[in-house]
Amino acid sequence: MNTLTIQKKYTYNDYLLIEDEKRYEVMKGELIMVPAPFTIHQRVQINLAVILSNFVREKKLGKILVAPTDVVFAEDVVVQPDILFISNKRSDIIKEAAIMGSPDLIVEIVSPSSASYDTIEKRDVYEKYGVKEYWLVFPQEKAVEVLVIENGIYKEFCKARKTGIVKSKIIEGSTVEIKEIFEG
Numbered sequence: 001m002n003t004l005t006i007q008k009k010y011t012y013n014d015y016l017l018i019e020d021e022k023r024y025e026v027m028k029g030e031l032i033m034v035p036a037p038f039t040i041h042q043r044v045q046i047n048l049a050v051i052l053s054n055f056v057r058e059k060k061l062g063k064i065l066v067a068p069t070d071v072v073f074a075e076d077v078v079v080q081p082d083i084l085f086i087s088n089k090r091s092d093i094i095k096e097a098a099i100m101g102s103p104d105l106i107v108e109i110v111s112p113s114s115a116s117y118d119t120i121e122k123r124d125v126y127e128k129y130g131v132k133e134y135w136l137v138f139p140q141e142k143a144v145e146v147l148v149i150e151n152g153i154y155k156e157f158c159k160a161r162k163t164g165i166v167k168s169k170i171i172e173g174s175t176v177e178i179k180e181i182f183e184g
Helices: 012-016 039-059 088-093 112-128 178-182
Strands: 023-027 030-034 062-066 071-074 077-079 083-087 105-109 133-138 143-150 153-161 165-167 175-177
Touching (some): 012 023, 039 083, 039 105, 039 175, 039 178, 062 088, 077 112, 105 112, 112 133, 112 153, 143 165, 175 178
Parallel strands (some): 105 133
Antiparallel strands (some): 023 030, 023 077, 083 105, 165 175
């Protein structure tokens, strides 16, 4: 007897009904458990979030949020980026429970276990849904790569490894010293 196993396609509403303490994302209808980040990941996330948040707050440019914050791109695509920025003119996508639409900028801190997911799958999703700027942060290499959308495709805007600065095209005027991201 042949049996066909049909895998459930998850939606944002299904995701909201999950009642455990684990973190999940929904990628094209597939439920993906997101493991707790290592301590190096969290140190880098805090350092970069504080740097960006201080600049954004001082210049009154918008909001910086950190994981776990749900970003709902579509009913079957829900992610929790490590850091995200939403400009004042797009603040209407910030809802009480989630971000309903594309942030202006997303940062993902790449761990060895998430490298393919962050650099390929999430990159494709962020590009498809028009996230204007995508930062990939590599703690092991002490490197940051900044991508910006040009004609619907991500292009490298700047990058640095171990020393130097990176800057944002979207958060105009902001520059970040690489050493400040990875210290501590």
